[in-house]
Amino acid sequence: MINIPKGTKDVLPQDAYKWHYIEDTARKTAALFNMKEIRTPVFEHTELFLRGVGDTTDIVNKEMYTFKDKGDRSITLKPEGTAGAARSFIENNLGAGPLPVKMYYIIPAFRYERPQAGRLREFHQFGIEVYGAAGPDADAEVIFAASSFLEKLNIKNVKLNINSIGCKTCRARYNAELKAYLLPHLDEMCETCRARFEKNPLRILDCKEEKCKALNRGAPRIIDFLCDDCSAHFRKVQSLLTAGGLEFNIDPNIVRGLDYYTKTVFEFVSEEIGAQGTVCGGGRYDGLIEELGGNPTPAVGFAAGIERLILLMENTGVAFPEEQGPQVFVAGMDEDSRIEAFRLVCALRREGISAECDHTGRSLKAQFKYADKIGARHVIAIGGNELESGECNVKRMADGNVTPAKISEICAYFKEME
Ligand code: HAM
Numbered sequence: 354m355i356n357i358p359k360g361t362k363d364v365l366p367q368d369a370y371k372w373h374y375i376e377d378t379a380r381k382t383a384a385l386f387n388m389k390e391i392r393t394p395v396f397e398h399t400e401l402f403l404r405g406v407g408d409t410t411d412i413v414n415k416e417m418y419t420f421k422d423k424g425d426r427s428i429t430l431k432p433e434g435t436a437g438a439a440r441s442f443i444e445n446n447l448g449a450g451p452l453p454v455k456m457y458y459i460i461p462a463f464r465y466e467r468p469q470a471g472r473l474r475e476f477h478q479f480g481i482e483v484y485g486a487a488g489p490d491a492d493a494e495v496i497f498a499a500s501s502f503l504e505k506l507n508i509k510n511v512k513l514n515i516n517s518i519g520c521k522t523c524r525a526r527y528n529a530e531l532k533a534y535l536l537p538h539l540d541e542m543c544e545t546c547r548a549r550f551e552k553n554p555l556r557i558l559d560c561k562e563e564k565c566k567a568l569n570r571g572a573p574r575i576i577d578f579l580c581d582d583c584s585a586h587f588r589k590v591q592s593l594l595t596a597g598g599l600e601f602n603i604d605p606n607i608v609r610g611l612d613y614y615t616k617t618v619f620e621f622v623s624e625e626i627g628a629q630g631t632v633c634g635g636g637r638y639d640g641l642i643e644e645l646g647g648n649p650t651p652a653v654g655f656a657a658g659i660e661r662l663i664l665l666m667e668n669t670g671v672a673f674p675e676e677q678g679p680q681v682f683v684a685g686m687d688e689d690s691r692i693e694a695f696r697l698v699c700a701l702r703r704e705g706i707s708a709e710c711d712h713t714g715r716s717l718k719a720q721f722k723y724a725d726k727i728g729a730r731h732v733i734a735i736g737g738n739e740l741e742s743g744e745c746n747v748k749r750m751a752d753g754n755v756t757p758a759k760i761s762e763i764c765a766y767f768k769e770m771e
Pocket residue numbers: 432433434435464466471472473474475476477478480481482610611631632633634635636638653654655656657658659660661
């Protein structure tokens with residue numbers, strides 16, 4: 354037998370309703386915020402992520418599914434959605450239309466990480482991106498979109514943590530300060546962080562190695578080095594969140610695992626799903642579009658991990674509305690009535706009424722059992738008497754209530770019920 358690859362999961366038919374619910378809620382939230390869907394390929398040129406996500410990040414250094422295609426091109430399965438959306442924004446000149454451009458996606462993403470609860474190698478994200486709005490109200494809107502999505506799912510026990518990691522100006526001042534702090538400890542740091550020291554010292558703060566984490570606890574905080582513009586921007590984001598009634602904590606340790614962020618960064622975190630508690634993360638990334646060859650365009654967005662949301666909802670007993678079984682199951686007692694049952698099912702479906710019949714030659718009793726198992730809401734049994742009289746009984750499965758009906762009017766009977 355061939356097993357599923359490590360770090361991936363099947364969504365089985367009996368669980369798919371949970372995914373549908375989350376995806377439907379994502380689409381409804383996006384529509385509320387006037388966002389249109391973007392679909393980009395599952396794979397992109399590797400170069401996009403080297404430049405987009407950043408070549409000092411764990412994602413690029415350790416986690417990408419990269420391979421040569423038959424044309425000898427380096428291809429990568431997307432580890433996240435922002436870089437692909439940004440590439441498409443530039444390539445399709447979406448910035449030429451009215452700004453801001455607001456879009457969302459529901460995508461699979463791939464990272465070669467050590468699998469554990471809430472951490473997979475193939476996972477799924479609902480993300481949104483807003484291009485062309487530089488002001489703090491766009492940051493607040495994106496955070497509100499994330500919060501509204503979680504609220505609609507009835508998820509309550511998550512905390513919103515925010516931070517600002519400044520712009521190029523504040524970053525230069527901060528990097529100098531951070532390097533001065535880290536320099537005497539270079540020998541204590543992991544090899545990756547020693548390489549990051551010159552190229553991108555901020556990234557050291559996101560290191561998962563214990564020795565680096567210990568060192569990072571005493572490091573200067575970027576929030577204390579914000580320039581006037583970034584500082585005012587961050588204050589305004591906070592007032593807008595407060596005005597909208599959203600509680601938040603300022604967490605100066607959030608730096609995020611991707612290099613493109615500037616100014617506001619944020620995460621919605623739960624304590625109910627173990628070590629991988631971040632269900633949603635995002636922030637502003639004003640330099641990415643230019644970095645990828647487009648006109649300078651401010652941008653802000655987030656992505657939420659669907660597997661982590663499902664885990665959180667399951668762990669905290671948040672209900673998923675279950676998909677209903679067919680409206681009606683039509684059972685046939687013998688060869689002729691089975692044909693009539695099949696004809697009725699076809700007619701019902703044509704009228705938009707979900708209907709089912711037996712395809713495996715079950716006895717009448719077994720058909721009733723089966724109808725119950727698949728959650729059919731009504732059952733009609735057709736036999737010689739019914740064929741002759743043109744009348745049948747409709748049994749409501751919830752309470753066993755039986756109502757007579759004309760077979761020729763059965764579609765209208767169920768239509769009235771809708
Ligand atoms: P991220 O924080 O890397 O950000 O991922 C966003 C979310 O995806 C995480 O909060 C988590 O719920 C989920 N996630 C990440 N890795 C895994 C994994 N291995 N297994 C399961 N779930 C995972 C981004 O990807 C950015 N592109 C978000 C963004 C959009 N920023 C601006 N726009």
